[in-house]
Amino acid sequence: MPAKDFYHDTVKVALVKDGWTITDDPLTIAVGGRDLFVDFGAEKLLIAQRRNQKIAVEVKSFLSPSPVSDLELALGQYLVYEDLMRGSYPDYLLYLAVPQATYITFFQEELVQIVIDSRKPKLLIFDEKQEIVTRWQPPIQ
Amino acid sequence: MPAKDFYHDTVKVALVKDGWTITDDPLTIAVGGRDLFVDFGAEKLLIAQRRNQKIAVEVKSFLSPSPVSDLELALGQYLVYEDLMRGSYPDYLLYLAVPQATYITFFQEELVQIVIDSRKPKLLIFDEKQEIVTRWQPPIQ
Numbered sequence: 001m002p003a004k005d006f007y008h009d010t011v012k013v014a015l016v017k018d019g020w021t022i023t024d025d026p027l028t029i030a031v032g033g034r035d036l037f038v039d040f041g042a043e044k045l046l047i048a049q050r051r052n053q054k055i056a057v058e059v060k061s062f063l064s065p066s067p068v069s070d071l072e073l074a075l076g077q078y079l080v081y082e083d084l085m086r087g088s089y090p091d092y093l094l095y096l097a098v099p100q101a102t103y104i105t106f107f108q109e110e111l112v113q114i115v116i117d118s119r120k121p122k123l124l125i126f127d128e129k130q131e132i133v134t135r136w137q138p139p140i141q
Numbered sequence: 142m143p144a145k146d147f148y149h150d151t152v153k154v155a156l157v158k159d160g161w162t163i164t165d166d167p168l169t170i171a172v173g174g175r176d177l178f179v180d181f182g183a184e185k186l187l188i189a190q191r192r193n194q195k196i197a198v199e200v201k202s203f204l205s206p207s208p209v210s211d212l213e214l215a216l217g218q219y220l221v222y223e224d225l226m227r228g229s230y231p232d233y234l235l236y237l238a239v240p241q242a243t244y245i246t247f248f249q250e251e252l253v254q255i256v257i258d259s260r261k262p263k264l265l266i267f268d269e270k271q272e273i274v275t276r277w278q279p280p281i282q
Contacts, residue, residue: 032251034209068175068221076217080209083259084252110173111225118224 006061008039011097011124013131015057020044027056027092029084038081041092053140054092056085057124062102071112074098078121093140095124100134147202149180152238152265154272156198161185168197168233170225179222182233194281195233197226198265203243212253215239219262234281236265241275 012022024041040057058081060074078096085092098107103125106112116123125135153163165182181198199222201215219237226233239248244266247253257264266276 031255034250034252036209036252068177072217072221073214074217075220076213076215079216079220079260080213080256083256087255109175111175111177114172114228115221115224119220 005039005059006063007059007097007099007126007128010128010131011057011059011126012040014126014133015040015042017131018044018133020055023054024056027089029081029088031084031087036081036084038085038094039097041089054089055140056081056089056092056094057097058094059097062099062106067102067106068111071106071115075115075119075121079119093122095122095136097124097126099128100125101128103135146180146200147204148200148238148240148267148269151269151272152198152200152267153181155267155274156181156183158272159185159274161196164195168230170222170229172225172228177222177225179226179235180238182230195230196281197222197230197233197235198238199235200238203240203247208243208247209252212247212256216256216260216262220260234263236263236277238265238267240269241266242269244276 015022020042022040022042026037026039027041029036038056039059043052043054046053058077060070062070064070074096082094085094123137124133127134156163161183163181163183167178167180168182170177179197180200184193184195187194199219201211203211205211215237223235226235264278265274268275
């Protein structure tokens with residue numbers, strides 16, 4: 001199992017505050033003899049819709065010296081997980097958790113905007129100090 | 142500029158043997174104040190079509206202990222480069238160079254096949270001992 005991301009526990013706290021129940025830590029994807037691990041599986045009862053919303057969340061802290069490399073790795077992981085979850089977790093939405101400090105700086109750059117517009121990863125933005133979710137992109141409900 | 146991949150020079154030799162002229166080593170993509178570097182730009186005169194075919198090639202050696210992590214990083218880099226090259230190099234085809242030893246083993250696994258079918262990176266397979274290109278997927282001409 002890979003090392004936990006720096007903000008793993010921060011995102012866990014933020015999800016619980018946001019009303020989610022953590023069901024898997026990590027969520028295991030088994031494909032053809034290999035296991036991959038997404039940081040979390042979580043669910044929440046949406047009363048208006050009378051159903052359980054299920055999500056998987058991969059956390060990326062963007063703390064390396066090269067945010068572009070962090071973006072490339074995060075995107076590659078996200079898209080691989082998305083492809084592989086279609087088989088084993090078809091009812092889950094996959095979100096990439098990104099710290100607010102990265103979202104309001106690096107993620108506003110032209111380079112990132114081009115990639116996000118093109119590949120459309122779902123984003124969960126969290127305030128790393130207050131340990132709360134500040135934005136779901138697209139909205140979760 | 143990032144460290145060169147282990148098989149950088151091997152792929153360069155293989156491309157030249159295959160009739161390509163290396164025009165850029167590396168090929169620089171400049172976007173909004175940041176520079177990204179693809180291993181090579183190359184071109185070849187296709188006589189039948191009376192035009193120059195232009196390619197960019199990113200080399201991935203798949204020598205880390207985790208081939209799944211190598212795949213995630215390679216895919217992330219490839220898709221970011223592909224998005225960003227639309228602006229500055231619209232007439233280039235981007236290929237991911239993968240060693241034959243990886244292609245005939247790991248790349249035949251279900252996990253990789255699902256991802257390749259979904260994201261469709263163009264692949265250049267090279268024999269790392271003979272230093273030759275053994276496969277273009279899709280074919281280049």
